[in-house]
Amino acid sequence: MGAVRTAALARRSWPKVTDVAPSDAELAELLEAAGRVSDHGGLVPWRVIALRDEARSRLGDALVQAAGLEGDEAAKLAAKPLRAPVLLALVAVVRPHPKVPEWEQEACAAGVGHLLTLLLDEAGWGVMWRTGPHTRHPSVARAHGLADGERLMGWLYVGGKPESGRPERRRAPVAEGRLSELA
Template identity: 55%
Template sequence: MTALEAARTRRSYSKVTDDAPTREELLRLVSAAGRVADHSSLRPWRLIELRGADRETLGRAINKANGDKGASSKPLRAPLLIAVVAHYRKSDKVPRWEQEAVASGVAHMLSLLLDEAGWGVIWRTGGYTRSKAVAKAHGLGKNEELLGWLYVGGKPAKAKGGRRKAVDARPLVTRMPGKKPA
């Protein structure tokens, strides 16, 4: 499969099976995903692998962030969660927003690679990604922000919903004001 085919056929899987990639497979894919454009090669990102009881710890932190007791079952929707963390570095050349874009690029590239390798993936976020309780559960530093989680598992035999419609790029690709498209 080419990169173009992988991008065109990618979809999110809100429901996955209990299968998950091994740590070794994940490391191989992260190594490739880490090749995204990264001004000054700062690597302003890190990923946190959550499996098993880690997901229950996250569930308790989510409920605490929401002012609820017990544990949210949301993190139990997939056997592997990959927390995407923007790890900001001091730089005179690379602003904070650009570093966050790199971290987002790694997450998106990883989701494409996981999908192409046969895994079901969805990137989940929520208001609690910026909560103190959730940050503490992930051991985030002062220079870090959680951007969400990739929920990863096996692709179900029959997934609900089909592929998304192709994007019509014409209205989204413009020229400088006053220039006509070629």
């Protein structure tokens, strides 16, 4: 079995991680590999923003503002970005192009995000891609400093893999009934 197939089949989402996190140098090395996804037009229509320390709390505040919550519910939502020591915000950088539609540029950014989850997992990090109803809310975009044409795709919550509590295997085979042939 090939290394890529092995990594894909072994990948799990880690909803709980430890407080250990990859360094910026490690992340840059993994991004160099993840950035090799198919990219029609060579636009590199993506970027990644690392949120550590207080930046995660500011994201929590922006989520609460987007949700319009108060009290206990606001506190629960504000704490969600604190579940991992580093969050990697995946951003699609979309610009007009005569041959590369916006959806294709977002697909490229999503490809980088998915490949990055495989690379992080293979490097020994626990990772889970999270989104939610406020991912593209203006207050959340402002908290990330997004420019016109930039769209948040979600966050990779990254940290150490706990010694116990390995996530369950994924559901039964997913490809069955998903491949057809156009006659």
